[in-house]
Amino acid sequence: MSEPLKEALDQVRAGEELKEKTRAFLSEKTRGYQKAPAVSRRPALSAAACVLVLLCLGLWKVYFIPVSVISIDINPSLELSLNRFDRVLSVEGYNEDGQALAQALDVRFLNYRDAVEQVLASPAVADCLARDEYLSIAVVDDDAQRQQALLAGVQSCAAGHGQAHCYAADGSQLEEAHHAGLSYGKYQAYLELSALDGDITPQQVQSMTMREIRELIAALSSSAGDSAQDGSSQSTGQGPGTGSGQGSAQGTGSGQGYGQGGHHGESGHHYGQTH
Amino acid sequence: MRSEAEANRVIEQYGDTVRRLCLVHLKNTADTEDIFQTVFLKYVLSSASFESPEHEKAWFIRVTINACRDLLGSFFRKNTVPLDQLLDQPAPMGEDHREVLEAVLSLPPKYKDAVYLHYYEGYTAPEIGRILGKNVNTVYTLLGRARQLLKEKLGGEGDV
Numbered sequence: 001m002s003e004p005l006k007e008a009l010d011q012v013r014a015g016e017e018l019k020e021k022t023r024a025f026l027s028e029k030t031r032g033y034q035k036a037p038a039v040s041r042r043p044a045l046s047a048a049a050c051v052l053v054l055l056c057l058g059l060w061k062v063y064f065i066p067v068s069v070i071s072i073d074i075n076p077s078l079e080l081s082l083n084r085f086d087r088v089l090s091v092e093g094y095n096e097d098g099q100a101l102a103q104a105l106d107v108r109f110l111n112y113r114d115a116v117e118q119v120l121a122s123p124a125v126a127d128c129l130a131r132d133e134y135l136s137i138a139v140v141d142d143d144a145q146r147q148q149a150l151l152a153g154v155q156s157c158a159a160g161h162g163q164a165h166c167y168a169a170d171g172s173q174l175e176e177a178h179h180a181g182l183s184y185g186k187y188q189a190y191l192e193l194s195a196l197d198g199d200i201t202p203q204q205v206q207s208m209t210m211r212e213i214r215e216l217i218a219a220l221s222s223s224a225g226d227s228a229q230d231g232s233s234q235s236t237g238q239g240p241g242t243g244s245g246q247g248s249a250q251g252t253g254s255g256q257g258y259g260q261g262g263h264h265g266e267s268g269h270h271y272g273q274t275h
Numbered sequence: 276m277r278s279e280a281e282a283n284r285v286i287e288q289y290g291d292t293v294r295r296l297c298l299v300h301l302k303n304t305a306d307t308e309d310i311f312q313t314v315f316l317k318y319v320l321s322s323a324s325f326e327s328p329e330h331e332k333a334w335f336i337r338v339t340i341n342a343c344r345d346l347l348g349s350f351f352r353k354n355t356v357p358l359d360q361l362l363d364q365p366a367p368m369g370e371d372h373r374e375v376l377e378a379v380l381s382l383p384p385k386y387k388d389a390v391y392l393h394y395y396e397g398y399t400a401p402e403i404g405r406i407l408g409k410n411v412n413t414v415y416t417l418l419g420r421a422r423q424l425l426k427e428k429l430g431g432e433g434d435v
Contacts, residue, residue: 002394004372004374004375004376005372005375005376005379005390005394005395006394006395007372008372008373008375008376009295009298009376009391009395011372012291012294012295012298013290013291013294014286014290014291014293014294014311018290018294018307018308018311019286019287019290021308021312022286022290022311022312022315023282023283023286025312025315025316026279026282026312026315026316026319027279029316030276030316030319030320033276033277033278033279033282033319
């Protein structure tokens with residue numbers, strides 16, 4: 001077999017055409033034997049591509065990390081999560097109206113100003129504003145500089161939208177707020193209210209409008225003040241033992257205040273002046 | 276990078292060997308041309324130094340076999356075509372030669388290299404082992420089985 005195979009393979013030769021094509025190919029690939037061919041750049045290109053991919057992945061990751069929250073509360077209560085480029089990553093509603101609004105909005109990846117404008121212009125919020133409801137916008141960010149920049153932005157958005165209270169805070173209470181099922185802004189209002197009335201629950205606050213909460217706070221504050229005054233006048237007459245008498249009188253005052261519907265209305269203007 | 280003169284020398288010197296190895300492995304002229312050019316480009320770009328012409332030839336054989344294997348990794352290249360399409364040289368091939376060549380080409384890929392290197396290039400089993408990166412005993416086994424298969428294909432003819 002060896003001989004026929006040898007003879008058969010001897011007839012197989014590289015033709016002149018193939019050799020000529022190869023010479024031309026080599027000359028072209030090596031640019032006339034002057035430079036390394038494009039093939040040799042592959043490692044460098046691959047490395048550059050890898051770096052680019054890693055950069056993109058890094059940027060992608062950074063882009064999707066929420067760093068700030070804007071809590072918008074009127075009656076719909078919702079929060080916009082922002083990345084470090086001030087773009088909206090997500091919208092979450094914290095009560096029934098807020099959830100409905102969050103569903104209806106299309107603000108993902110918008111700049112926060114555009115998003116806030118869109119929220120304020122939405123029918124649900126616009127109706128509330130038309131009824132002179134109280135609007136609260138809280139900017140929550142751990143970085144003081146960003147806080148101020150975002151606050152300035154939301155203040156300019158809220159200007160001309162009636163009663164609006166814009167403020168900034170760090171994120172220390174954000175988790176607590178979410179745990180209670182409230183947006184940051186509403187949670188702050190809840191904390192203020194619960195300091196005056198220990199029986200109030202986050203669930204009760206959830207469905208209340210911000211104006212109702214503020215009015216209640218104002219009413220409780222003023223009635224507590226009145227009761228305290230009453231207590232002190234009573235105690236003056238009673239002589240010694242004033243201290244304990246005052247304390248108990250204040251407690252009673254709070255309970256009464258929460259029950260007095262008519263009183264809340266009166267304190268409304270007081271709140272309006274404050275903000 | 277090597278010079279144009281060196282490239283021309285090796286094309287003349289090893290072109291036929293590379294072409295034969297391509298014939299043993301590949302199914303069409305387009306692939307052959309591709310591998311042929313790739314092998315010589317690798318040579319031009321390689322900085323390997325060779326102790327002897329034998330060393331240089333063994334380098335070409337190994338690089339060609341590896342390039343063919345890489346190409347054959349694709350499932351779509353596993354179809355066979357008639358020998359007529361593979362042999363582009365005008366010289367007519369005798370019936371005996373054709374039969375033997377076809378028998379060798381129809382062997383499973385793992386036997387073809389050993390058969391080619393042993394029967395055509397005249398390498399010994401240890402040399403084939405070094406070129407193919409295989410154990411010497413494995414080479415003996417491959418050659419033994421290949422002989423057996425060729426006997427069956429050629430109807431017991433020839434001094435296999």
